[in-house]
Amino acid sequence: MKLLRCPLNGPRNISEFVCWGEVADQPDPATADDLAWTDYLYFSNNTAGVVFEWWCHTPTSYWFIAERHTVSDDVIRTYTMDEFRAIRRDGR
Amino acid sequence: MSGVNRIPGGLLVDAARPVRFTFEGRAYDGLAGDTIASALAANDVRVLSRSFKYHRPRGIHSMAAWDANALVQLPGEPNVPAERTPIVPGLAVRGQNYRGSLAHDRDAWLGRFARFMPVGFYYRAFFKPHGAWQRFWEPRVRALAGLGAVALDAPHGHFDKVHNFCDVAVIGGGRAGLSAALAAAGAGDQVLLVDHNPVLGGALNYGRAAVERAATHAERDRLVGAVGGVRRITVMTGAVANGYFADHWLAIIQGSRLHRVRAGRVVLATGAIEQPAVFRGNDIPGVMLGSAAQRLIRLYGVRPGRTAVVVAGTDDGYGVALDLLDAGATVSAIVELRPEPSRDPRAVAAAGRNIRIVNDASIIAAEAVDGHLAAIAIRRQGDNTRHGEAIVCDLAAVSVGRLPAYQLALQAGGRLDYDDARAHFSIAGLPPGVTLAGWTAGEDIGANHPWPIYPHPDGKAFVDFDEDLQIDDIENAVAEGYREIELVKRFSTVGMGPSQGRHSALTAARLVAKETGRRVGDVGVTTARPPVVGEKLGVLAGRGFDPERKTAMHHRHLEAGAQMMTAGAWWRPAYYGVLAHRADAIAREVRAVRTAVGMIDVSTLGGLEIRGPDAAEFMNRMYTFTYTKQAVNRLRYVLMVNESGAIIDDGVACRFGDDHFYVTTTTTGSDRVYQTMLWWNAKWRLDVDIANATAAFAGVNIAGPRARDVLAPLVEGCGVDAGAFPYLGAFEARIAGIPARFLRVGFVGELGFEVHVPASQGEALWDALMDTGRGAGLVPFGVEAQRVLRLEKGHIIVGQDTDAMTTPEEADMLWAIAAKKPFFIGKRALVIRDKHLSRRKLVGFAVAGAPPLQESNLVLKGGNAVGFVTSVAWSPTLNRTIGLAYAAREDAAPDRSLVIRLDDGRDVRATVVKLPFYDPDAARQAL
């Protein structure tokens, strides 16, 4: 059983979490055309490599971001939403 | 007497405690501590089982349960490893995979036809004429397939699971493992030391690394004694470390218990597995690994044979010969397979004890009489005779080399390379925190014989005992074009049996390397996957844990005779009455609601609290309606669609304050809706707090024209008349002294109040209402009646009348969409769906009479399915069969005719009816 470090609860068995996939920026619904919107809805990067993903610790319903390698399954880091916003602002 | 072959000195057996058991219906005496195999060996019983394909007699081979040769049948338990399973008084053991008797198997003819069953023969035949495989051959193949038999009435038994944690897990309690455990404990770590044998010591207990055993035993006693004196070391014996999983998560099985162990780091000191030589008859009972003979002697006090030949491809063979002499056996010869005489001290000692050593020899074949070894034919250098020299023996102990037990290391991510000089595999590439020790690490393991493979023109030189695969089979698989080891495995089935290649992988790799002109290291072995050894399904299952949820009123439903049904994890009353009168019960409940008053437990509906300055904005984004202008103490329908525009949930939102909404969800949707809300707000960061209060509330819906009669006497602080408490009102007040939320809803189409109270008060609420309601004719109703009632009103049930694609437009629910809102989840997708309208629409329909219509019957048009019935019921109120169905879009108008196909193939005509069926002016719910 893999361990995942929840920013709120520390390292826990990964069976306590759910993953909602790679973080994807939602285009502006007012301006995005149908192609851009269906891209956002369905056409995933499905990256084989390091991705930022949504994870939720289900017993505490806590959402956070994990930086994970989708081939090795290594979790590089986890981020609270504040931390994630900060690194996003830094242009990562 | 515990057997003619019993000798003193068995480490694990207690000579003072005989144990009587049966094998093949005959009684035998063994000793406490014996395994089935050792006890039978002590009694000179050599044949334990029959092989998978050719039904050849098989017996002890490794005494470590590494192969399928000694799998036996216990009552209710197939494929039991006789070499590891202890005897207990009265144990009834049988051989496996024979017809008739173990000694005279009527299927043994299969072995004589082996030449007509080459590798992959089943791909070449049995399929003509058309269908012959399924009709004729497969049943015959299946009849011969399998090993042991399951008993269909076998009890589940008791299994359970525990969690353990340690700083260091050391797997293997031999010299290396004991040393590693002591070192780790010395450094302050909590250590878990795991060994699959009954006692610690590993090969120190039975091997003979030197002429004299005294030094070996002294080392064992020192190490085992030291480990026993360290409190930081926890010892688990008789425990198999069967799987390595991510982040040092180990599956360790001890008896009927699965230990899930989280280790800080892992030391693999799993030792090495002795490998067989490949020659004609190498599977005959009496031919066994040298270590098997030593285990019998030293662990169980059993002389493995009277007259022995030792086949030596490594110096360990000489230790085996010395052990056999000490055990009272005659050693007729040591057949040295290497060109040079051994200079090992054990070889010198063996020569000194007048054992004949035949150097630079090869093996021609082992010969059996009555299913047991009678002689071994060898060829000395320069001997050109066809049959060589036959040496009479009843035991051939084979020592040609070992392989590091790499299974756990490979599961952990390690990879194998072939050490050409020492002719065995070495392990590299382990993840951080996993290390090897001792033989597993290639330390002190010596060189293997590089090619202990002796083909015979008549075959029966087995590479894989489990699958009865011979040298030719591997060579022919390559000749057929299957040059990759994984393809050879798949084509020939080598390594796919119970021993999972422990004894066949090396030989197979060597043969494939030779046939393809590659290095053994380039050929490799097939992927090692968990588990290391077969593990009982019961151990994996444990006691099982399936959480279920009961409402606060659960027992009241049972007392009232409810038939309960599941809804997600919840139990809900389906109807009150007996199965035989199901329809009547449902109709009675429906009529009670329509004519008097009924009460249903709605505690299972989700309840979410949305609080904060942005609560209304949050609601506006999550749901399709508008909530910013919703008045306090009013409730509104909520409809949730997903980002693709499909309906996923509904309920009502009560506004109890400017910054406070209380939202209900469907029974099965609450957790998902809650999670979804939190996810979106993790992105939006609106100033709201979202709490899942589902479990905090119990609730009932009191519905019917006399609902007020039930409630009025009990409600404090709020009127229940239409003026004070209008339709779609929502108030907080008290009922029977209990603080409660009141919601005026109309799901079933009558005057109705939902009352939500703290879950702890649910039963009290139920009792109080039942009490006061008796005079008004209050009856409890269940989910089935509610389904009929809401169908009469034309209300959908999300998940029943909608599927994963249903849009509000298809469901005719555009009234629930606030199209002018700038955003709600799914809005943008609905714009796209509107451009590509589907061909279906959800409609109400009615049929004449009472045909056996079922939900999911198809709506046909021009012979094609254009939709299906989602809900159908006999309406006791309307006295007709009504339903909802997807129909072709052009037929979605009142009075259009639909064709519905019944289960039995007949078609019935239905008429589209404008919804709702009942009370179209919605006057009753607004009373």
Added chain:
Amino acid sequence: MPFGLLKYGLRRRYPARPDLPPEPDLRPAYDVVIVGGGGHGLAIAYYLAREHGITNVAVLEKNYIGGGNTGRNTTVIRSNYVTPESVRFYKAAVELYRDLSEELDVNLMYAERGQLTLAHNDASIRSFRLRAEVGKLLGTRIELIDPPAIRALVPALHMPEGGRYPILAGLWHQDGGLARHDAVAWGFAARAAERGVHIFQRTEVTGIDVESGRAVGVATNRGRIAAGAVVQAVAGYSSLLAKMAGFRLPIRTYPLQAMVTEPVKPFLEPLVSSAQLHAYVSQTARGELVIGGGSDPYELYSTRSTLDLKESLIQHTLELFPFLANVKLLRQWAGVTDMTPDYSPIMGESPVAGYWLDAGWGTYGFKATPASGRYMARAIATNRVPDILRPFALDRFRSLALVNEMGATAASH
């Protein structure tokens, strides 16, 4: 003993015509380059050669043939889907499978033992009845059956009347069956190679050459190969290959695990599954029990095994067959599956001209092998997508006209 085996008894070594011929020399150009030497890629190659006379075809396999999901699935063949589009397509596959052993001259051990899916609640009964009705309408053998009929079909099944998992009804699909997965790939490979198709193992595609919006070749670890058309049939890696061609797919990739027990004497004839318990069980001709369940919970390009999935899957299996508690599990493994949002495959054209998609096969690719092979070959040969494949076009994700099979797919692969 069948006459066909006599010839083997007379020789020590095999006759000279091996299933897989020695590897030919790689040509600089092919009419069609098929990326992926699994069942699908090999089947496309076979039907191109057999039905369209297109034999200047290369199949490139980065590992060994049939080594991906072809050799990792649980060999279930069935057509009991819910949408008419799917039922039509998978029914075509079942019909091809029926004659495939003779066509390929290999015993695929195809046996229609029937598949029984169990309903434990009324929602399942509704969804099963829909599948039964759609199947009947389209001519497949399928019906909803009651508990006594279930008991008659699978006497060994534990049939609780109450509790969390009562058995209320079953979806009985008589066309459901099993075949030997490896043999399907080998048979297509052998018969394609016989007709001149070139099959290269250990040959990895590292790039797709696209010129002016048209695929013109591939880059490999053995150099560049020009191609008149390129097909991708790389289950588990579809997104990565498409990315090389310059576009994204509506696919997320998850591991799917399965496991097998030691062989025991036969007691189970049909395939038995329960969507609610996320478990399905069948017994092979060798006597092993093959057990599978749902996909792993998060995306991963890895075939690692997990203990937790094994534990929950086996717990649920024992709900159905409690007497198996003392039977031993021998091996667990995993495949990497490309899941689409609607649990249906993507076949046909791509945004790049001359670049064909055979992708998104999730957990249901094996059963489709001959049909996807045959109709994909027809699409490539005629440059026109056959009607039977049209519902599965990539474009459906632009118009949100999905072919939703989620309910008919969960845990009954």
